[in-house]
Amino acid sequence: MxxxxxxxxxxxxxxxxxxxxxxxxxxAGLRDRTxxxxxxxxxxxxxxxxxYDPVTHRQLTDADLVEVADTGTVxxxxxxxxxxxxxxxxxxxAFALVTLDGADAPLLHALDVDSxxxxxxxxxxxxxxxxxxxxxxTDIECFEPADDLPGGRATPLADREATTxxxxxxxxxxxxxxxxxESAFYRGLNEGRILGQRCPSCGKVYVPPRSACPxxxxxxxxxxxxxxxxxxxxxxIVNVPFLGxxxxxxxxxxxxxxDGADIAILHLILGVPADQVRMGMRVKAVWKPQEEWxxxxxxxxxxxxxxxxDADFDTYKxxx
Amino acid sequence: xxxxxxxxxxxxxxxxxxxxxxxxxxxxxREAIDRALADANLTLDDIDAIVVGKAPDLFEGVMMPELxxxxxxxxxxxxxxxxxxxxxxxxxxxIVASSLVQAGVHKRVLTVAYEKQSESNAMWALSVPLxxxxxxxxxxxxxxxxxxRSYIRRSNAPTxxxxxxxxxxxxxxxxxxxxxxxxxxxxxxxxxxxxxxxxPIRYDETCPSSDGACALVIVDExxxxxxxxxxxxxxxxxxxxxTTAAERDxxxxxxxxxxxxxxxxxxxxxxxxxxxxxxxxxxxFSWFEPMWLESLGFAAEGEGWKLSxxxxxxMDGQIPVNCSGGVxxxxxIGASGMLxxxxxxxxxxxxxxxxxxxxARRALGHAYGGGSQFxxxxxxxxxxxxx
Numbered sequence: 004m005x006x007x008x009x010x011x012x013x014x015x016x017x018x019x020x021x022x023x024x025x026x027x028x029x030x031a032g033l034r035d036r037t038x039x040x041x042x043x044x045x046x047x048x049x050x051x052x053x054x055y056d057p058v059t060h061r062q063l064t065d066a067d068l069v070e071v072a073d074t075g076t077v078x079x080x081x082x083x084x085x086x087x088x089x090x091x092x093x094x095x096x097a098f099a100l101v102t103l104d105g106a107d108a109p110l111l112h113a114l115d116v117d118s119x120x121x122x123x124x125x126x127x128x129x130x131x132x133x134x135x136x137x138x139x140x141t142d143i144e145c146f147e148p149a150d151d152l153p154g155g156r157a158t159p160l161a162d163r164e165a166t167t168x169x170x171x172x173x174x175x176x177x178x179x180x181x182x183x184x185e186s187a188f189y190r191g192l193n194e195g196r197i198l199g200q201r202c203p204s205c206g207k208v209y210v211p212p213r214s215a216c217p218x219x220x221x222x223x224x225x226x227x228x229x230x231x232x233x234x235x236x237x238x239x240i241v242n243v244p245f246l247g248x249x250x251x252x253x254x255x256x257x258x259x260x261x262d263g264a265d266i267a268i269l270h271l272i273l274g275v276p277a278d279q280v281r282m283g284m285r286v287k288a289v290w291k292p293q294e295e296w297x298x299x300x301x302x303x304x305x306x307x308x309x310x311x312x313d314a315d316f317d318t319y320k321x322x323x
Numbered sequence: 324x325x326x327x328x329x330x331x332x333x334x335x336x337x338x339x340x341x342x343x344x345x346x347x348x349x350x351x352x353r354e355a356i357d358r359a360l361a362d363a364n365l366t367l368d369d370i371d372a373i374v375v376g377k378a379p380d381l382f383e384g385v386m387m388p389e390l391x392x393x394x395x396x397x398x399x400x401x402x403x404x405x406x407x408x409x410x411x412x413x414x415x416x417x418i419v420a421s422s423l424v425q426a427g428v429h430k431r432v433l434t435v436a437y438e439k440q441s442e443s444n445a446m447w448a449l450s451v452p453l454x455x456x457x458x459x460x461x462x463x464x465x466x467x468x469x470x471x472r473s474y475i476r477r478s479n480a481p482t483x484x485x486x487x488x489x490x491x492x493x494x495x496x497x498x499x500x501x502x503x504x505x506x507x508x509x510x511x512x513x514x515x516x517x518x519x520x521x522x523p524i525r526y527d528e529t530c531p532s533s534d535g536a537c538a539l540v541i542v543d544e545x546x547x548x549x550x551x552x553x554x555x556x557x558x559x560x561x562x563x564x565x566t567t568a569a570e571r572d573x574x575x576x577x578x579x580x581x582x583x584x585x586x587x588x589x590x591x592x593x594x595x596x597x598x599x600x601x602x603x604x605x606x607x608f609s610w611f612e613p614m615w616l617e618s619l620g621f622a623a624e625g626e627g628w629k630l631s632x633x634x635x636x637x638m639d640g641q642i643p644v645n646c647s648g649g650v651x652x653x654x655x656i657g658a659s660g661m662l663x664x665x666x667x668x669x670x671x672x673x674x675x676x677x678x679x680x681x682x683a684r685r686a687l688g689h690a691y692g693g694g695s696q697f698x699x700x701x702x703x704x705x706x707x708x709x710x
Binding site: 008010011012014016018019020021022023024026053054055057060062167168171173179181185189205207208209213217218236237238239240241242243245246247248249250254256257258265266268269270271277282298299300301303316320321322323 | 342343344345346347348349350353366367368381383384394395397399439441442443444446447448450451452453454455456457458459460461462464465468469470472473476477518519520521522523524565566567568569570572573574
């Protein structure tokens with residue numbers, strides 16, 4: 004058995020980017036199979052156009068924008084023998100720096116060739132446009148060899164409405180690893196037990212256990228099995244729905260100080276109307292059916308009132 | 324060796340809105356920077372170093388803002404630093420910038436903090452479920468609501484105090500042309516009638532979600548002499564603490580109390596209630612006004628709500644708090660702390676416009692972040708520091 008418990012977790016969101024007036028022209032150009040570059044104060048033509056001039060720091064305007072050819076020259080490159088997810092191709096390809104005709108600075112993009120033997124610095128290439136274009140950098144599918152093409156040059160910017168925004172999906176896949184101490188806690192939950200650890204220096208009992216006491220840094224080792232009853236120190240009633248929410252509101256999210264612990268855990272309160280939950284209310288763990296247990300605090304479905312008299316404020320006020 | 328005197332001579336901010344779809348992140352920052360530089364009568368060429376702060380990475384899906392913003396911020400060829408302390412980041416960033424001047428390393432430092440909340444969803448970013456855990460988290464409101472309940476219980480505060488603070492800050496925002504929320508009809512009654520989101524926190528007792536930026540120009544004594552109204556830095560403090568220590572005081576955290584004590588000592592202040600003329604305190608949920616008033620030493624423990632309830636924190640009160648409308652009226656999280664610091668500077672420079680406190684000579688800027696675990700504060704004054 005592995006010392007620590009691990010589980011995959013994916014963090015994903017489609018971020019919406021406002022691109023501003025300068026890059027808005029660039030993205031709108033791509034949709035029309037056109038490459039919009041910026042002329043900077045030092046006389047260079049740069050693609051994509053910078054929003055702000057690197058020398059004067061002034062924002063570029065439409066008067067500083069030009070269109071460059073979709074043909075150019077490879078100035079440097081690297082071979083990608085084993086492409087990974089989300090790269091432009093699922094077969095080997097080159098990433099190339101291409102200085103487009105009419106531009107002075109290179110653009111990085113994929114170059115579609117069969118083998119590194121077919122790439123050479125100085126080779127002529129042209130843009131292969133995507134069939135469906137949305138005003139994003141992926142409107143350029145890639146570059147492809149174009150040995151026989153003559154050079155192009157920069158031309159004035161055509162009249163075209165700027166793109167205001169793009170969507171950039173981000174998805175990160177992690178393997179979440181619990182610490183050895185947390186893993187012991189989650190394994191305990193798989194046996195219907197709630198395990199903490201006592202700090203040998205200050206004597207405080209932490210649940211879930213930490214690898215070291217957060218207050219004094221002492222490594223913790225002594226295992227303590229905690230009671231399944233405790234006291235609600237404080238709580239809130241969540242009435243607001245939000246993206247990714249797992250529990251349907253309204254629900255009571257409460258700090259439950261288990262008897263014998265020195266720190267409260269956050270959990271769900273059921274078995275009592277939300278507006279009757281009180282600070283000091285005595286509650287007990289209600290477990291899911293054993294066949295549903297995993298290695299999770301969710302094995303405890305919720306806490307519900309024991310029916311005992313409320314705890315005196317003085318017994319838990321130092322936990323607020 | 325003593326610190327070198329440092330002063331704020333330029334303050335700039337954006338018009339804060341729910342969505343600033345007209346600008347990129349770089350454009351948002353430059354809107355604040357260009358105003359701060361114009362205020363300081365300086366240009367980017369005059370700047371020695373740049374310090375940038377922003378909200379936690381997941382909030383906007385941008386992990387290295389310093390990398391992609393360097394050119395737009397005019398940082399090419401100059402030192403560029405990024406500071407990262409959750410919601411307090413705007414304050415911490417200003418303090419790092421000021422320390423570069425106070426240490427004699429640089430003479431003219433530009434600092435900027437920003438957030439484009441509209442490009443993401445902070446509530447989602449704060450509530451991503453982790454394996455093995457109970458998915459009861461519900462954003463910042465869900466985190467802080469239980470601690471607000473604890474404050475109300477500990478202090479026996481009447482439950483309408485939160486509404487008094489919210490109504491006051493929303494009315495103050497009407498005097499601030501940059502503020503996001505402009506709701507002239509907000510009253511104590513309307514706040515109390517608004518939806519209970521994270522009981523005991525109501526909708527109108529909650530900060531908005533804003534796009535915005537703030538920039539400051541912080542300079543040495545020689546440069547400050549050219550300014551008609553520098554805001555001199557009298558003290559700066561940052562403190563942190565563990566999020567989850569047993570018996571940690573979440574209502575009045577130790578790090579907050581320690582930071583305040585150190586700040587007043589640095590600034591030579593013994594009674595902040597009478598010696599501070601205006602305070603910009605990080606209040607994302609209205610109840611944090613009385614909570615921080617106590618933690619900062621403006622009121623005894625359990626008495627902060629009496630200041631809020633009595634009107635002492637209104638613009639014409641003994642200790643005006645958040646005359647700008649505060650975080651409750653504009654909340655570009657990454658910039659909110661710097662806005663507090665910048666608004667404090669505007670007050671002692673006599674440059675706060677309609678929300679100016681007459682004759683303000685010393686002001687507090689305050690920020691906190693994470694689960695009340697990061698604190699950043701400064702005191703600025705209209706006169707150079709005497710110590």
